[in-house]
Amino acid sequence: MSNETAAEAREITVAHAPERHRYELRDGDATIGFTIYRRLQPGQDQVVFVHTEVDDAYSGQGLASKLARFALDDVKSSGRRILPLCPYIAAFVRKHHEYDDVLDVPAQGEAETEEARWSK
Structure with missing residues (x-):
């Protein structure tokens, strides 16, 4: 019998x-x-990521990364482009260059404006 917990x-x-x-x-x-x-x-081919969050009870398990990879892979495989206004998604694509060919860079201040909207 395994000692694996329910979690x-x-x-x-x-x-x-x-x-x-x-x-x-x-x-x-x-x-x-x-x-x-x-x-x-x-009909536009650009997907704009604006906000990401994971329940605190699940933090530290790499789940945000799992979520980001799934979402970005789905967008890329559909032939659409990625505009990362969400700070987490932006940080993720800076480290994972497999998305460079479908990545659009936000205009200066665009990401900060979107984050301010979500932090209200």
């Missing part, structure tokens, strides 16, 4: 929730994190 045994999944304009981390039926995106115009 270690659970499987955290990642899913796209397009009706909510976000990618979600899920622990069973519970949403424990998400990254929100928006499209600037219908």
Whole structure:
């Protein structure tokens, strides 16, 4: 018999929730994190990531990274481009150059304005 705890045994999944304009981390039926995106115009090929968060109870497990990779891989595989206004997503793509070919750089001040909107 394994000494694995219930917490270690659970499987955290990642899913796209397009009706909510976000990618979600899920622990069973519970949403424990998400990254929100928006499209600037219908039919536009750019996906703008604006905010990412993971429940504090799940911090330190690499789940934000798992979420970011899933979301960015999905955008890239669909042929769309990435505009990282979210500080977490921006930091992630600076370290993971496999997204360079689909990455758009925010205009000066654009990311700070978006973050201020979310921190209210």
